[in-house]
Amino acid sequence: KHIVLYFYPKDSTPGCTDESIQFNSLRKDFAGKNCEIYGVSRDSLASHEKFKSKYDFEFELISDTDEKVCEMFDVLKMKNMYGKQVRGVERSTFVFDSKGILKFEWRGLKVLGHVDEVLKTVVAMS
Numbered sequence: 001k002h003i004v005l006y007f008y009p010k011d012s013t014p015g016c017t018d019e020s021i022q023f024n025s026l027r028k029d030f031a032g033k034n035c036e037i038y039g040v041s042r043d044s045l046a047s048h049e050k051f052k053s054k055y056d057f058e059f060e061l062i063s064d065t066d067e068k069v070c071e072m073f074d075v076l077k078m079k080n081m082y083g084k085q086v087r088g089v090e091r092s093t094f095v096f097d098s099k100g101i102l103k104f105e106w107r108g109l110k111v112l113g114h115v116d117e118v119l120k121t122v123v124a125m126s
Contacts (some may be wrong), residue, residue, distance in 0.1 A: 002095065092109065
């Protein structure tokens, strides 16, 4: 199967919730193109389960509390938050083909319109 792996900063925050809801709402369209979706953040499994349950997400969320996956994909960046420099996850999405080869990536993206763009990319791959 093709894989969409999207990294987001934190469960239950406005942008991350919106992005995850959009992926969930188009999940069947992705599945129809032989594609699975996985979200990744540094939140705990308990946080993920609460987040998934609250919004009825039908895809898996990966807990990366030790930041190993985030480091592999180089998505940890210094960000400004309330005037302070903090290390956080840069919103990013990666698409792999059915052979596990990375085909597309988006980094430092904005949520608006992004999930539709990812779906169009996956449709074009099929």
